[in-house]
Amino acid sequence: MAERTRDDPVGRRERERVDASAVSWAVRELQRAQGEFDRALAQRLGLRALDYAAVSHLMQMPAPAGPVELAGRLGISTGSGTELADRLERAGHLHRRRDTTDRRRVVLELDEGSVARMIAELGPLLGDLERVASEFSDDERAAIVRYLVAVTERTRARAAEPAEQG
Numbered sequence: 001m002a003e004r005t006r007d008d009p010v011g012r013r014e015r016e017r018v019d020a021s022a023v024s025w026a027v028r029e030l031q032r033a034q035g036e037f038d039r040a041l042a043q044r045l046g047l048r049a050l051d052y053a054a055v056s057h058l059m060q061m062p063a064p065a066g067p068v069e070l071a072g073r074l075g076i077s078t079g080s081g082t083e084l085a086d087r088l089e090r091a092g093h094l095h096r097r098r099d100t101t102d103r104r105r106v107v108l109e110l111d112e113g114s115v116a117r118m119i120a121e122l123g124p125l126l127g128d129l130e131r132v133a134s135e136f137s138d139d140e141r142a143a144i145v146r147y148l149v150a151v152t153e154r155t156r157a158r159a160a161e162p163a164e165q166g
Contacts, residue, residue, distance in 0.1 A: 027151055041121050045114075047093075050074065054084055055093060055110065055118065064099065064107035 020028075042052030057073045058065060065073070071081025085108055088094045093114040099105035133141055 023147075037125065041118075044121060045117060050076075050084065051088055051091075051093070054088060055114065058094065058108060058110050059115065059118065064109065066099075066105055066107050070108060 038052065038056075039049060042049055045052065045055075047055065053074055054070055057070060061069075061073070067081040067085040068078050070085065071078050074081070074084075076084070085094065085096070088108075089096065092111055094108050094110050096106045097109055099107050133144075136144065
């Protein structure tokens with residue numbers, strides 16, 4: 001593996017394969033670091049990677065979701081989504097309830113204890129990120145936010161593109 005430094009966090013070997021700016025490579029390395037953090041956090045919480053992803057999605061979804069919506073978010077079959085919800089329910093991470101507007105529909109609610117554990121684990125990292133952000137001026141932080149929002153939008157757009165047939 002190529003040696004990584006602050007000026008070259010990705011390493012020369014990978015950078016030689018794709019021409020991109022240091023900023024773009026730093027974002028790529030951030031994505032990798034986030035994946036490493038998510039795997040470590042899942043392990044600390046005693047969750048499989050997919051279970052952790054499900055809990056994370058349920059925490060950030062704007063409205064209550066059922067197993068079908070969760071499966072769609074995770075890119076798994078509806079049957080697998082139901083099995084996943086069953087497993088998380090048995091482990092005490094969530095419970096099912098009837099939707100208040102459509103009694104035929106079941107929604108998934110995270111257990112407050114599980115949410116509290118997740119937030120407690122995320123807290124130190126978020127504190128670190130706040131300290132890093134405080135090193136920048138208001139104008140610099142505004143520019144960083146604009147950049148990260150645009151990068152997030154473009155990344156999601158690329159993720160939504162259909163696979164090339166070939």
